[in-house]
Amino acid sequence: MMSKNARVLAYTSLAHFANDGVFLIYPLLIVYYSVEEKISLVFLGSLAIIYTVLSGILSPFIGDFADKSDKDPELLAGGIGLEALAIVFFSLAFLDRTLAAPLITVGVVLLGSGQAFYHPLGGAMLSRTFGRGAGRALGLNGAMGSVGRSVMPSVISLLLLYLGDVLGLTTFFAYMAVVSVLIYFGVKDLRRGGQQQVRKTTEKLERGFYKFLLILGALVFLRSMFITGTATFLGEFEYQIYLSKTLAGIFLTVGFAGSIVGQPVFGWLTERLGGRTSFALSSVMSVLFFALFLSSVRNLYLSATAYTLFTFAAYTGFPVLLGYVSQVFPKSFFTVANSYIWGVGNTIGGAAGTALVTALLGLHFTILEAFYLLFALALVSTVLTPLIPKRV
Structure with missing residues (x-):
């Protein structure tokens, strides 16, 4: 049975791999939407900026809620789950060209929202767990994120090539949904372990x-x-x-x-x-x-x-x-x-x-x-x- 430290590192690394693995999925899909669905590059490019900004804006609200609620496992898995749900809407956009633009927009909003969760949550969980040894744990964890960012665009491209647009993305959704569930059950009992780590509403810096x-x-x-x-x-x-x-x-x-x-x-x-x-x-x-x-x-x-x-x-x-x-x-x-x-x-x-x-x-x-x-x-x-x- 894994120790607490090993478990936190393993499941947060899995989350980082999955989270950064979908970071480039929308830029990749822009090519398919513009060529196959004839959607304006200006529209798709505008959504790309909105998706990134949305992630940054939501992140402090999620971080503030996490520090007050002690629900890190639910939030960590929930962020990956939102990214999985976004892929469903991206796949549906290939089924009906007349609804493609609104479906892609919903997918972008969900993806940007999901991307707001992992980095502040994963970093904080590792820092609390490893204490003075957090630097090395964060480094190994970050390397897994880099591997996901490098590898997954090629994996997604192969799924689209061999299974088609809809089935390929549906298969990728299934993978992300399974990862979300695994993460939750892997860390569901890992709470902060003391009221000094859960911030009171009146506590100020x-x-x-x-x-x-x-x-x-x-x-x-x-x-x-x-x-x-x-x-x-x-x-x-x-x-x-x-x-x-x-x-x-x-x-x-x-x-x-x-x-x-x-x-x-x-x-x-x-x-x-x-x-x-x-x-x-x-x-x-x-x-x-x-x-x-x-x-x-x-x-x-x-x-x-x-x-x-x-x-x-x-x-x-x-x-x-x-x-x-x-x-x-x-x-x-x-x-x-x-x-x-x-x-x-x-x-x-x-x-x-x-x-x-x-x-x-x-x-x-x-x-x-x-x-x-x-x-x-x-x-x-x-x-x-x-x-x-x-x-x-």
């Missing part, structure tokens, strides 16, 4: 915590604009250089492999060096490696190596940011603090970065020029890192 949250959240917002805005258009950027869709896909696969290794490493560093130092280190390394990437875009091997090193340092937010929060905040505020840093700073910041690049392209900027502008935002975020209070 001192002013210094809000200052910390505001400064770190603002820096994460700028950094996420840079990371997500460049990642969203990286495939198109590589295609324009090498004129090969296959090569662009290989570049993305190789490039994002760095994040799978980086998360456990930076989780360990967060334990050893502290969240503030690890955040600064990952920011500086991200800027340096992206600068190398920008200077070598015509050299396939050097640019792919530079981007892999970039994702090694940049895609470490889960163990670094949520590990940092657990080192600063009381346990009864873990989830809601996570939700502001991850939901508002990371998620909405990423949506803002994507929207900025989209707007610049509409003004006839090149993708490379947009990348340089986002790189400037990353430099600002890195330079301002010393503003984060050393003590709260």
